[in-house]
Amino acid sequence: MADLTSEFLGIPSPNPFWLASAPPTDKAYNVNRAFEAGWGGFVWKTLGEAGPPIVNVSGPRYSAIHSNDRRVIGFNNIELITDRPLETNLEEIRQVKRDWPDRALVASVMLPMNEKAWADHVPMIEDTGADALELNFGCPHGMSERGMGAAVGQVPEYIQMATEWCKKAASVPVIVKLTPNVATVVPPAKAAKDGGADAVSLINTVNSIMRVNYDTLTMYPTTDGMGTHGGYCGEAVKPIALNMVAEIARTADTRDLPISGIGGISDWRDAVDFLALGASNVQVCTAAMVYGFKIIDDLTDGLSTFLDDKGMTSVSELVGKAVPSVTDWQYLNLNYVEKAVIDQDLCIECGRCHIVCEDTSHQAITNMVDGERHFEVIDDECVGCNLCACVCPVDSCITMKQVPNELAPGNWTEHPNNPVRKTK
Amino acid sequence: MPDPDIRAHRLGKAEIEDNFADLHPPLSRSEALIEADRCYFCFDAPCTTACPTGIDIPSFIQKIRSDNVRGSAKTILSENIMGGMCARVCPTEVLCEEACVRNTHEDKPVEIGLLQRFATDPILEDGVHLFERAEASGKRVAVVGGGPAGLSCAHRLAMLGHEVKVFNRDPRPGGLNEYGIAAYKAVDNFAQREVDWILSIGGVEVEDGVSLGGDFSLSALRDAYDAVFLGIGLTLVNDLNIDNEDLPGVENATDYIAELRQAEDKSTLPVGRNVVVIGGGMTAIDIAVQSKRLGAERVDLVYRRGPDDMSASEFEQHLAQVSGVSVHHWLHPKALLGDDHVTSIEFDKNGQSITMEADVVFKAIGQRLADQQLASELQGIDVEYGKIVVNDSQATTLPGVWAGGDCVAGGEDLTVSAVQHGKVAAHAIDRYLGGDNG
Numbered sequence: 129m130a131d132l133t134s135e136f137l138g139i140p141s142p143n144p145f146w147l148a149s150a151p152p153t154d155k156a157y158n159v160n161r162a163f164e165a166g167w168g169g170f171v172w173k174t175l176g177e178a179g180p181p182i183v184n185v186s187g188p189r190y191s192a193i194h195s196n197d198r199r200v201i202g203f204n205n206i207e208l209i210t211d212r213p214l215e216t217n218l219e220e221i222r223q224v225k226r227d228w229p230d231r232a233l234v235a236s237v238m239l240p241m242n243e244k245a246w247a248d249h250v251p252m253i254e255d256t257g258a259d260a261l262e263l264n265f266g267c268p269h270g271m272s273e274r275g276m277g278a279a280v281g282q283v284p285e286y287i288q289m290a291t292e293w294c295k296k297a298a299s300v301p302v303i304v305k306l307t308p309n310v311a312t313v314v315p316p317a318k319a320a321k322d323g324g325a326d327a328v329s330l331i332n333t334v335n336s337i338m339r340v341n342y343d344t345l346t347m348y349p350t351t352d353g354m355g356t357h358g359g360y361c362g363e364a365v366k367p368i369a370l371n372m373v374a375e376i377a378r379t380a381d382t383r384d385l386p387i388s389g390i391g392g393i394s395d396w397r398d399a400v401d402f403l404a405l406g407a408s409n410v411q412v413c414t415a416a417m418v419y420g421f422k423i424i425d426d427l428t429d430g431l432s433t434f435l436d437d438k439g440m441t442s443v444s445e446l447v448g449k450a451v452p453s454v455t456d457w458q459y460l461n462l463n464y465v466e467k468a469v470i471d472q473d474l475c476i477e478c479g480r481c482h483i484v485c486e487d488t489s490h491q492a493i494t495n496m497v498d499g500e501r502h503f504e505v506i507d508d509e510c511v512g513c514n515l516c517a518c519v520c521p522v523d524s525c526i527t528m529k530q531v532p533n534e535l536a537p538g539n540w541t542e543h544p545n546n547p548v549r550k551t552k
Numbered sequence: 553m554p555d556p557d558i559r560a561h562r563l564g565k566a567e568i569e570d571n572f573a574d575l576h577p578p579l580s581r582s583e584a585l586i587e588a589d590r591c592y593f594c595f596d597a598p599c600t601t602a603c604p605t606g607i608d609i610p611s612f613i614q615k616i617r618s619d620n621v622r623g624s625a626k627t628i629l630s631e632n633i634m635g636g637m638c639a640r641v642c643p644t645e646v647l648c649e650e651a652c653v654r655n656t657h658e659d660k661p662v663e664i665g666l667l668q669r670f671a672t673d674p675i676l677e678d679g680v681h682l683f684e685r686a687e688a689s690g691k692r693v694a695v696v697g698g699g700p701a702g703l704s705c706a707h708r709l710a711m712l713g714h715e716v717k718v719f720n721r722d723p724r725p726g727g728l729n730e731y732g733i734a735a736y737k738a739v740d741n742f743a744q745r746e747v748d749w750i751l752s753i754g755g756v757e758v759e760d761g762v763s764l765g766g767d768f769s770l771s772a773l774r775d776a777y778d779a780v781f782l783g784i785g786l787t788l789v790n791d792l793n794i795d796n797e798d799l800p801g802v803e804n805a806t807d808y809i810a811e812l813r814q815a816e817d818k819s820t821l822p823v824g825r826n827v828v829v830i831g832g833g834m835t836a837i838d839i840a841v842q843s844k845r846l847g848a849e850r851v852d853l854v855y856r857r858g859p860d861d862m863s864a865s866e867f868e869q870h871l872a873q874v875s876g877v878s879v880h881h882w883l884h885p886k887a888l889l890g891d892d893h894v895t896s897i898e899f900d901k902n903g904q905s906i907t908m909e910a911d912v913v914f915k916a917i918g919q920r921l922a923d924q925q926l927a928s929e930l931q932g933i934d935v936e937y938g939k940i941v942v943n944d945s946q947a948t949t950l951p952g953v954w955a956g957g958d959c960v961a962g963g964e965d966l967t968v969s970a971v972q973h974g975k976v977a978a979h980a981i982d983r984y985l986g987g988d989n990g
Binding site: 195196197247458477478479480482483495501521522 | 589
């Protein structure tokens with residue numbers, strides 16, 4: 129059995145799965161249930177300034193995009209940071225850390241953009257025994273209108289400034305949580321690093337409106353007839369998150385920053401994606417909100433089985449494995465050729481490959497051969513685009529096979545059609 | 553000789569009502585959405601090719617999936633105006649659902665029939681009008697027969713702007729939908745509700761209780777109308793041609809089914825204790841299963857050939873078996889026995905004689921077109937093997953006369969085929985009348 133124990137910034141946990149700072153991590157009751165279920169760590173829902181607590185709406189805070197059998201594909205929320213008094217949260221964090229010394233317990237923090245606020249609050253929070261602080265520079269709704277959350281995370285200079293203030297006051301490690309609502313994630317990550325951050329975590333949620341209400345033709349959902357954009361998450365955002373994780377992991381300026389991966393992790397394979405693309409551990413929220421804490425069993429068991437199958441003995445062996453395979457388009461080998469192959473024994477003759485290729489791609493799949501319904505690839509027309517394999521309902525029926533040629537590898541940087549090609 | 557044991561009230565009214573409840577209960581919205589998701593939206597879909605009316609099945613299912621149920625119904629009903637009845641009675645397992653590519657993938661087709669019902673039921677329930685009539689053509693068409701073929705033809709002609717008069721033999725329109733389909737396949741007076749909805753398009757007058765040859769002649773219709781469509785079905789039941797066929801207790805399955813369909817209270821119907829059904833088609837299955845569900849103690853369905861030769865689908869044969877009907881193959885009827893009422897029937901099996909006790913024997917070995925009176929009406933129309941010969945446009949050999957449904961040669965004796973014949977004929981008639989909507 130592979131060893132799932134994880135160490136992130138020197139903080140040990142029995143497995144690399146933490147619950148992300150979010151509605152499920154708001155109080156001791158939740159965290160106790162999560163740890164009983166087997167979660168490795170817990171990022172406490174974001175703490176704000178001492179004083180009058182945050183006020184949330186008492187209408188819908190969540191909405192979802194469903195499949196027809198009501199599986200949640202995407203999820204959105206407009207909940208703010210914790211709406212409980214700071215003292216209550218601190219007291220509970222202290223007790224939980226005492227009760228669960230082997231689990232990671234991180235406090236998420238969001239404070240105004242002045243140094244005093246950080247100097248005042250950070251020691252108070254640290255005093256609970258929390259293992260680390262995670263700076264919430266990501267929430268895209270509500271708090272961002274008050275100059276916090278994503279309003280900080282979208283400006284690298286602010287990230288660096290706030291991180292510096294926090295680091296000055298903190299003795300425990302500091303993780304900066306990044307927003308995906310930026311053109312490119314590397315500058316914010318670099319700013320966190322320059323501010324002294326020990327690690328980054330990403331992604332926070334994506335700005336989003338889920339849909340309209342088809343009866344009222346208002347946006348959906350609303351509170352008393354009016355709505356606001358929320359933060360999008362769930363499995364739909366995973367590819368966005370993976371790209372951002374990989375960008376940080378492969379960029380020279382940021383590649384030495386430890387990454388805690390977040391964004392749509394629903395089963396163990398999603399965790400493999402994040403880990404292989406450079407995250408050292410992962411955080412989960414939506415899947416727990418959809419199914420409850422019990423999913424940790426599949427996450428840990430699946431990952432452990434996978435590592436065994438790969439002959440790996442620990443999670444750290446997997447971390448970053450796929451990063452070297454990520455590059456810029458310009459470095460892809462333009463002389464490498466693949467074409468689609470349809471396994472006629474598996475083909476159920478639905479014709480989807482034909483019609484999508486015919487209508488929207490390269491007219492490279494037949495629908496009729498010798499008067500019979502028959503779907504096969506016309507090699508001369510096939511550019512290997514993979515669309516047919518994407519839409520085929522039968523697993524492994526359409527695969528891409530390399531067509532060997534005599535050409536040496538060659539990419540765009542040296543291609544004759546490239547006016548700014550490199551010359552040797 | 554014991555007296556024949558034939559009586560009503562073999563089962564309580566409640567039990568009979570239960571026995572005749574909907575054979576395939578409708579899908580709930582959740583079930584329909586999940587099932588619709590199973591459709592692959594095939595290119596040049598095999599299910600559509602397999603549908604005699606050519607319904608664009610992937611499109612109607614996609615519209616269920618996107619919660620456009622009215623659009624879905626229109627997709628169905630524009631090709632098959634009896635899409636509601638066909639959703640209930642089509643042998644989908646040998647038509648659309650047999651062609652479904654899911655059979656290759658996982659041996660379980662998309663439930664196309666139930667989805668079709670899900671889409672079409674609300675249209676009838678809410679009385680939604682989906683079709684409008686074209687500008688009046690001033691042409692008048694006579695439709696003989698108020699069954700699926702005739703009503704399909706009448707509706708399409710009305711849509712195309714023509715005035716239609718339907719001459720219907722029975723007390724009510726609907727044909728076999730009203731008098732022939734097994735009761736548990738069309739519960740809650742569905743056949744009449746569907747007819748009412750179809751006729752609500754306007755431009756169609758129906759006269760009930762009048763028959764060709766008896767009350768009016770084809771030549772008079774040809775004189776008075778611009779075109780004629782014959783959807784007269786098959787009215788005569790084939791004989792066994794064995795001894796004592798006229799004994800009381802030897803009945804036509806179709807007559808009893810019609811009586812059953814019209815009964816206010818099915819528990820009042822007389823039912824034999826031992827019932828023997830001769831035949832291997834849908835009618836044989838229907839009478840056998842319904843007799844059992846009315847309380848017959850023993851029902852034997854006897855067919856002269858093997859299971860694969862039966863025209864009843866595999867599903868229907870299975871339905872008979874699970875309903876408690878004993879199915880026998882390779883038995884040839886030899887003689888009906890009894891003095892003043894049938895008491896038993898003798899069969900031959902490879903030279904061996906087998907006798908079954910019977911209080912009632914139902915004949916269900918097929919129907920044919922016409923008695924001599926009707927045959928004289930059809931002079932000038934080619935008839936082959938007891939059925940009217942038509943071309944691809946459903947035109948008979950008599951100018952200005954089209955035909956469709958069970959009465960024409962080459963048909964499958966299915967509601968869905970009859971609807972298609974009526975539709976095709978209507979467009980052909982429209983072209984004949986100079987219309988440009990065809």
